[in-house]
Each structure stands twice: as structure tokens, then as C-alpha cells.
Amino acid sequence: MDFVDYYKTLGLERTATEKDIKKAYRKLARKYHPDLNPNNKDAEKKFKEINEANEVLSDPEKREKYDKYGKDWMHGEEFEKARQQQSSRSQHQGFSGGASGFSESDFSDFFESMFGGARGSSRQGPVQFKGKDLNADLELNLSDIYKTHRQILTLHGQKIRITIPAGVEHGQEIKIKGKGGKGINGGPNGDLYIKFNVVNDTSFKRDGENLYTTVDLDLYTALLGGTLTVDTFDGKVKLNIKPETANDTKVRLRGKGFPIYKKEGQFGDLIVTYKVKIPTQLSEKEKELFKALQKLR
Amino acid sequence: MGRRELILIETLCIQYEVEASFIKELHSIGLIEIEKIENDEFIHEETIGDLEKMIRLNRELNVNIEGIDVVFNLLQKEIKMQEEIIALRNRLKFYEENK
Numbered sequence: 170m171d172f173v174d175y176y177k178t179l180g181l182e183r184t185a186t187e188k189d190i191k192k193a194y195r196k197l198a199r200k201y202h203p204d205l206n207p208n209n210k211d212a213e214k215k216f217k218e219i220n221e222a223n224e225v226l227s228d229p230e231k232r233e234k235y236d237k238y239g240k241d242w243m244h245g246e247e248f249e250k251a252r253q254q255q256s257s258r259s260q261h262q263g264f265s266g267g268a269s270g271f272s273e274s275d276f277s278d279f280f281e282s283m284f285g286g287a288r289g290s291s292r293q294g295p296v297q298f299k300g301k302d303l304n305a306d307l308e309l310n311l312s313d314i315y316k317t318h319r320q321i322l323t324l325h326g327q328k329i330r331i332t333i334p335a336g337v338e339h340g341q342e343i344k345i346k347g348k349g350g351k352g353i354n355g356g357p358n359g360d361l362y363i364k365f366n367v368v369n370d371t372s373f374k375r376d377g378e379n380l381y382t383t384v385d386l387d388l389y390t391a392l393l394g395g396t397l398t399v400d401t402f403d404g405k406v407k408l409n410i411k412p413e414t415a416n417d418t419k420v421r422l423r424g425k426g427f428p429i430y431k432k433e434g435q436f437g438d439l440i441v442t443y444k445v446k447i448p449t450q451l452s453e454k455e456k457e458l459f460k461a462l463q464k465l466r
Numbered sequence: 467m468g469r470r471e472l473i474l475i476e477t478l479c480i481q482y483e484v485e486a487s488f489i490k491e492l493h494s495i496g497l498i499e500i501e502k503i504e505n506d507e508f509i510h511e512e513t514i515g516d517l518e519k520m521i522r523l524n525r526e527l528n529v530n531i532e533g534i535d536v537v538f539n540l541l542q543k544e545i546k547m548q549e550e551i552i553a554l555r556n557r558l559k560f561y562e563e564n565k
Contacts (some may be wrong), residue, residue, distance in 0.1 A: 202523075338552055339556050340552040341549075360515065374563065377557070
């Protein structure tokens, strides 16, 4: 457990007046408030730190104790006495509750040791607030999200059944209403945000709703034309190859790509690139025939 | 839409310790929708999260109604930009993998 310099946290000198503290706190709170920095863990951490600093420095009694015993909090006999007296008098003047709210665990170990937690509130009567929003990551295979499917997850000790829509993006987040932290004083539960990490377990490359694949095409089919069977995400298709098809030719198979998110029954395209394979280990006869062809050109 | 999904404004004012005028001002600026059934006014349960955020901005950061409107517009823009960043990152990843 480290000593926490609350003055430094708020960017203040130890001689700061109450007005200075309030001003510095307000300024930093506006910058780091979780409502203004959604999903920003760094801002959330910083906000908790400044809230804790304000909790101590804006309360003359706590500030005095902090100034007197703060640095020696681990050994001071007087500090121990002060701490015992303190436990029944702690007052919380910072932000209370809400999605950005604080519980005792949101205060540092240093604060808990010195001031005995954040029990008590300056508010009269219990104010109901929505519980804390929670975040979770879920890894999915690309092949799993080709179709809308259901999964049962165990998160924070509760079983949650979720529907994962086909075509979700890597990094996309969905909100599960009411599955976050428990509401405060009977308020509604917070929400659960699940972020998808999509792992490509297929040979296809995905760009949004379009899929890309590369197939080998033998020289003779490329030159003379013919047919080729190609794997798509949901089966095989037979393609007609035009005579004199060049290497790296791309064909677009409409509707054979990936499902479009939240557009039931709609799919992107599959783009197939032909890679013409040059025959190797030619026989003498083949070499002769190719030379004959060369002379014709 | 069932009545159960609606919350009486009067109840909200007691729970959150806010004036009804504050909620009505939020409505007048277009930040929340109020539904009137007979003589009672309600807001949808789904908008509670946003309403709480507005209360916090006002109470904790002294942001006035017009300021809340600006903040919400900017947050909406940020959400859209985040979605665009995700799509662009995935596209960049696709091209980097296929160099």
C-alpha cells in the first residue's frame, strides 16, 4: 500500500484554500467524469483518484488528519487513535451512486486505512440509482457468427443467455439490459456490455460483409476455359471460366459473402481471385510443344 | 407497449430528488420523451440510463440543460466515430494481412 499524495492528484500546493480545491476538483472532474468518457478505463481510474482526493481535502477534518498523519499513516500512534475515532464519523461528500458511482471498494487501500471507508452519505434518505454498467469480452469464431445463435454465458456469477446476431464485427459491443451491477437502494440494475473478439477460423478473409478467397486455376483451363468448383462459406459452387483468363482475375459472387449485421437474409459478396498455376517438371514432349507454341506467337 | 415499461415522472422526482421542471425542460429541449396517459406523465424505462446521466452532469458537474444537450450530441457523434474506427481498423487489418 503506497502513500497517496492527494494534493498532487489535484495539482495543488499544500497551502491550497478550500476555493482552490473546489476549483481544481471541478476542473478535473469535468475532464475525467465517466459520463463524458464512456468505456475509458484510464479516465475512470483518474476520476476515482480525484474523487478520493476531493473527499479528503474538501473536508476540513479529514484534511487536517491527512496533513498531520498522512505520510506516517503506517506507524503513527496518534494516527491509530485518530483512525479509531474516525470510523463512526466518516462523511462522504463526493459523487454518490449511479453508473459512475462509487462503492467502498472504489477507494484506495490508503484511504480505507486512514479514513475507514466511505460509509455514510451527506444525502438525506436513500437515493435510488441504476447499478454499475459492467463490461466483458467474448471470443467468437468467424464460423460461429455466420448464423444468428444463442449462447449461455456465466458472468459475474450469473448465467446470461444472449443472442449473437449473425455478422457482428470484431470489436463490436452489444448491450444486455439489466445484467450489470445491482441497482443502488432498489434502483434498476446496470447494463452489461459485451465486446466481441472475432477470430478467423476459416480460409476466407473478411472485410465487413464481403469475403475474399484465392483459388488455383490450372494453366490449360485459364487458357482454354472450362469449369471450376469453388468453396463458399456455405457450400460449393461451380464457376464457368472464360477462355484466356489472366492471373489474378477477380470474380464477384453476389450474395455469397458474409451476412449483413441485423439485415436478415442479406449477404455480402464473395470475391474469388484466380491464381494461375504454371506447370512444373515439364516432359521433353511438353517442352517441345511449348516451344512450338512460342514460335507461333 | 405495456404500461409497465413506463415510469411515472412523479416517482422519478422522488427517487432522484429532482424537480419535475428539470425533467420537463429536458423534454422541451428534445433530450427525453415524455408520454402522457390520461393525466399522468411518464418516461420510458429505457431512457432511465440517459436521464441519470443528465442528472449527474447537472448535479455533479454543474452543466446546465443547454450544456447537457451539447454533451449528448457530442457523445452521439463519438459513438458513431467509435463504430467507424472499429470498421476501419478491421479493414486495415484485412489489407495488412493480405499485403
